[in-house]
Amino acid sequence: MSDSVKTTVDPLLKDLDGKKESFRRNVVSMAAELKQVRGRLVSQEQFFVKESFFRKEAEKKAKNMEMEICKLQKKLEDRNCELEASTSAAEKFLEEVDDLRLQLALTKEIAETSAASAESAQLQCSVLTEQLDDKTRSLREHEDRVTQLGHQLDNLQRDLRTRECSQKQLREEVMRIEREITEAVAKSGKGTECELRKLLEEVSPQNFERMNKLLAVKDEEIAKLKDDVKLMSAHWKLKTKELESQLERQRRADQELKKKVLKLEFCLQEARSQTRKLQRAGDRRDKAIKELRDQITGKELNESVSREKPNFWDTSGFKIVVSMSMLILVIVSKR
Structure with a gap:
């Protein structure tokens, strides 16, 4: 019985020993797996802590970037308002410049017409000066003629005076001769008186006729000269x-031309x-417009540079943070 029992117990013991060893092996492997799992859990917890820390920092950075984006948007809005105001001011300046240009054109036309x-x-003054020169020449010629006529009048008056004097002298001589004859007749006798009367009757009529003719001719010449003098004096006066x-x-x-010339010069x-003045004002406005245009171009360049800056949502750091947070969420959801 004992031998049969031993024969039946030994394989059972062997099975138990095998099972114990296999169980021990399983326990050891499970312990190792537990250690590995615990290490993995610790590492995952550390990774989760790091990821949460990074996520918080990323959220802070995102909030800060959002604040900066809001500030930049406000700045952009302010700059847009400034640009609109500057563009409106530039348009006003351009309108004023156009008005000034029109005024300049009008003033230039007025200046050209003036x-x-x-x-x-x-030209009229030059023509009138030429006419004045011609008239002054003609006046000088007339003055020369007038002076010549004056000299002629003086000569005629002298001739008249000399002829009147000669006529008076002739009359005086005739009267003196008649007196001498009458005296001689009175002194001489009657015989001589008859002879003298005969001589006087013969001589005196001829002499008296000659003298009368000469006197008549002289009177006619004097009358003609007087008429000529009167005519010349009247002509000279006219x-x-x-x-x-x-x-x-x-x-x-x-005087009128001088006044007109002075008015035109004024x-x-x-x-x-x-x-x-208008050119100076136009130059000043052009300078102001150039400055405004430069300012506008500078602002536009700044805006273009700010627009060309990378957006926060498109940055590589933000993309990395988002990808890490997505991985963490996937891992958490799996667990």
């Missing part, structure tokens, strides 16, 4: 009056001063 009128006035009236007219015309000076 210059043309001044040139025409200068010429002098005409010359004086012409001189007054020329003086008035000269208008030209005013037009030139206005054009200079």
Whole structure:
């Protein structure tokens, strides 16, 4: 019985020993697996802690970036408002510049017309000066003629005086001869008186006729000379009056032309001063417009640079943080 029992117990013991060893092996392997799992859990917990820390930092960075984005948006809005204001001001300046250009064009046209009128006035003045020179020459010629006529009148008056004197002398001589004859007749006797009377009757009629003829001729010449003198004096007076009236007219015309020339010169000076002022104002406005355009271009460049800057949502750091957070969420969801 004992041998049969031993034979039946030994394989059971062997099985138990095998099972114990296999169980021990399983326990050892399970312990090793537990250690590995615990190590993995510790490493995963550390990784989770790191990921949570990184996630918090990423959230903080995201919040900070959102704040910065809000600030940048506000700055962009402010700059857009400034740009709109500057563009409106630039448009106003451009309108004012266009108005100034129109005014400059009008002033240039006025200046050109005034210059043309001044040139025409200068041409008229030159023509009138030539006419004045011609008239002064003619006046000088008339004055020379008048002086010649005056000399002729003086000579005629001298001739008249000399002839009147000679006529008086002849009459006095005739009267003296008659007196001498009458005295001689009175002194001499009657015989001689008869002879003298005969001689006087023969001689005196002839002499008296000759003397009367000469006196008549002289009287006619004197009358003609007087008429010529009267005519010359009247003609000279008329010429002098005409010359004086012409001189007054020329003086008035000269004064009027001088006034017109002065007015035109004053208008030209005013037009030139206005054009200079408008040109200066236009230059100032052009400089201001250039400065505004430079400012606008600078702002546009700054805006383009700011727009060209990488967006926070497109940055590599943000993408890495998002990918890590997605991995963490996947791992947590699996567990």
